[in-house]
Amino acid sequence: MKDVIINIKGTQSNDTDSDVIEFTTLGKFGERDGKYMVVYEENQTLEGSLIKTTLKTEDNRIVMNRSGAIDSKLVIEKGRRNRCFYSIPQGELVLGIFGESITNKLNKNGGELSMCYTIDIDNGFLSRNTVEISIKEVENSVTNSKYC
Numbered sequence: 096m097k098d099v100i101i102n103i104k105g106t107q108s109n110d111t112d113s114d115v116i117e118f119t120t121l122g123k124f125g126e127r128d129g130k131y132m133v134v135y136e137e138n139q140t141l142e143g144s145l146i147k148t149t150l151k152t153e154d155n156r157i158v159m160n161r162s163g164a165i166d167s168k169l170v171i172e173k174g175r176r177n178r179c180f181y182s183i184p185q186g187e188l189v190l191g192i193f194g195e196s197i198t199n200k201l202n203k204n205g206g207e208l209s210m211c212y213t214i215d216i217d218n219g220f221l222s223r224n225t226v227e228i229s230i231k232e233v234e235n236s237v238t239n240s241k242y243c
Contacts, residue, residue, distance in 0.1 A: 205230035
């Protein structure tokens, strides 16, 4: 696993509202047998606790594991609805995750990954989510400096 800079833009919308969250963080990125893994931590704004997120690409699907203040395993698979568990301090939910699209342009150096999926609770529409992720290797500032 190598050190990377990860840019993430997430859009969540429903029938009346749309929210966009963008952030950049450091993380780890690696490849094994043509499958890629991205690991990063994010700070949960309200409680100040860290959430560790691991994304794994597996053929036509992405598995997103989150642990910390939120525990979940979401499976985003194009054209398929998966039942997934989502645990927050207030309790557990069973969500339906339907993968609308996945674009995987990752290679051993990083690249881009995007997904669009809907979330439902008891077959009732909750939101449409789009996540765009850009991964770049951390450059060694000493070797790239013009003043060495």
